[in-house]
Each structure stands twice: as C-alpha cells, then as structure tokens.
C-alpha cells in the first residue's frame with residue numbers, strides 16, 4: 087500500500103457510468119485524501135454531479151469500484167456510508183425550527199436528547215448561528231439557511247461532506263463570505279469536503295486541490311496555483327481565467343529551457359519546460375495581468391508587438407484594455423494602477439507597444 091492509498095478517504099477506480107446509451111464516465115479514477123478540500127470543476131454536463139452522486143450512493147456503477155477508507159463500499163447503501171451531502175436547494179424542513187432540522191438525523195440515530203443539545207449548540211456556534219435555535223427556515227436569510235443545511239450535514243461527523251453547487255443560490259457578496267466560512271469550518275472540523283462548482287473563481291479561492299473535468303474526463307488536477315499558472319492543455323487554460331493565445335513556431339533553442347519563437351511574424355524569446363525542436367509549433371498563452379502596455383508617440387520605434395487601444399475599462403483595481411494588433415488579432419490586457427503614475431490611463435485609438443513579464447508565458451503543445 088503506497089502513501090497515497092493509505093491517506094485516501096475516497097477512491098474511484100475504473101468507474102464506468104452511462105445513462106441509457108450515453109456514456110458519462112469511462113474508466114474514471116479519482117483519489118481524495120483524508121481532510122482535503124477538493125473541488126470538481128468543469129462546464130455544465132461534464133459529469134461532476136454524477137461523480138458526487140456515485141460517492142453519495144445515489145447512483146449505481148456500471149463497472150469499477152468505490153472505496154471509502156480502503157474498504158469497497160460500491161454496494162453499501164447511501165444511508166450506511168459516512169458521507170453526507172449539501173445540495174444547492176438546502177432542503178430544510180420548512181415547518182421545523184432550526185434546532186429540529188439539525189436534530190433530525192441525530193434523533194433517528196437514537197441519540198439522547200442531552201447529547202443532541204450539546205452537539206447542536208456546538209454546531210450553531212461553528213456556523214455562527216447561536217441563538218437562532220427556535221427560528222423557522224422562512225425567518226432566515228439565504229446565507230443563514232445555507233449554514234443550517236451545512237450544520238445539519240456535519241452534525242453527525244461524517245467522514246466526507248459532499249457539496250453540490252451549494253453556494254450558487256446566494257448573491258455575490260454572501261457567496262464570497264460563505265466561501266471563507268466554509269473553508270474555516272472545514273479546517274476546524276477536519277472533515278474531507280468534496281465541492282462541485284462550475285465557478286472557477288470559487289474553486290480557486292477555496293480548494294486545496296482542483297480536479298478540472300471535461301466530458302467525463304479529468305483534464306488536470308492540482309493546487310489552484312498549479313492549475314492557474316501551469317495549465318496542462320488549452321481546455322484548462324481557457325476554462326480557468328482569461329488568456330491571450332498565440333500560435334508560435336520554434337526557431338531555435340537557446341538552452342536552459344529558453345527558445346526563440348516566431349510570434350505574429352516577429353522573433354521573441356520564450357521559456358518552456360517542454361523539449362522543443364526548431365520547426366515545432368506551440369501555443370503561447372499570456373494572462374491579461376501578465377502583459378504590459380507602453381504608449382507610443384510619434385517618432386517612437388514601432389518594433390515588437392504594436393497595436394491600437396480599442397476599448398478601455400476602468401475596473402477599480404485595474405485598467406482593462408482591449409488592444410487590436412496590426413494583424414487584426416485582439417488582446418485583453420489588465421494593468422494594475424501604478425502609485426508613481428496617478429495619471430496612468432490610455433485613450434481610445436492610442437498606439438501602444440505590448441510586452442509581457444519575461445518567462446511568464448505558458449507554452450503548450452499545438453492542438454490545432
């Protein structure tokens with residue numbers, strides 16, 4: 087048994103799942119470590135919820151195995167797994183108080199009322215709802231209802247908590263706040279959280295590890311930073327954050343992972359961990375925030391990437407510009423304001439030179 091397996095709380099091994107004749111998951115493997123906050127991220131319909139429902143015991147597998155703490159539980163019914171789920175619709179009992187909603191599962195387990203009371207007091211403290219015991223769900227805000235649903239799901243200390251788009255019904259500000267609270271709660275409880283979302287910002291800010299899925303397959307898994315800074319392919323690069331994409335031809339190797347590459351009919355130095363040969367074609371991706379603009383005035387040399395400001399958008403923290411290169415290609419550039427230059431701005435139609443932070447380009451094998 088390797089270290090990975092020992093630490094695993096959930097393992098899906100070679101899982102196949104179809105609905106009718108539509109294959110959703112094919113030989114799907116996923117390992118989730120004990121105490122991890124893992125997010126399944128991907129576009130609508132890619133199979134995230136199916137994975138969650140399989141772990142919860144709400145779907146049968148066509149092939150493969152599901153293990154909880156190294157025990158095969160493929161045939162164990164949902165209520166016997168130490169796994170709870172919080173759905174997008176909180177599914178609280180409307181006629182019951184907050185207290186009774188949280189107590190419901192504990193009572194069916196036959197716990198004594200004193201123990202139930204102690205646990206509920208502790209839980210309501212953790213989700214910052216002490217004093218709300220006698221309220222009904224209708225007397226709570228969306229965020230408070232969500233916290234009751236979470237308290238109810240963790241009060242019997244499951245090994246794993248599954249959260250399916252659990253924050254998507256909340257407004258932007260409340261969602262941000264709940265993201266921080268969920269992360270804190272997970273740390274305090276030490277329970278493994280498996281979170282499903284199609285919101286990449288939410289995934290980046292909450293997860294220890296992100297599993298990016300498309301069409302029933304894992305495209306990449308890694309820390310938020312690995313996924314953002316070193317996307318494995320074009321799908322991941324496009325799905326997470328914005329990127330400007332160039333096609334480039336390698337001209338020569340400069341050694342030490344540096345290459346000269348032809349981009350937009352000009353020669354640039356790029357950096358890549360790939361082993362590349364002259365003549366190889368690659369994609370060079372640049373994040374808008376890694377690019378820089380310099381205004382050109384009459385008489386300035388027009389070498390390098392040159393373009394015209396098509397749009398400028400003041401965003402508070404950044405000035406976002408849409409630039410059209412002379413080739414017609416358009417680029418998104420996001421610049422932070424410079425304290426030393428309070429008048430920093432661009433005017434529409436202004437000629438600009440475009441550069442980027444050296445070696446921050448992401449280079450991917452050409453996918454066509």
Ligand SMILES: Nc1ncnc2c1ncn2[C@@H]1O[C@H](COP(=O)(O)OP(=O)(O)OP(=O)(O)O)[C@@H](O)[C@H]1O
Nearest residue numbers: 105106110128129130131132133134135136137284
């Ligand atoms: N019970 C079902 N019967 C038939 N098809 C289903 C069923 N449940 C899901 N599907 C289909 O399986 C595919 C994967 O669905 P799933 O809910 O896992 O996707 P998802 O990534 O969670 O999407 P979303 O973000 O929209 O919830 C979709 O094409 C969906 O239409």
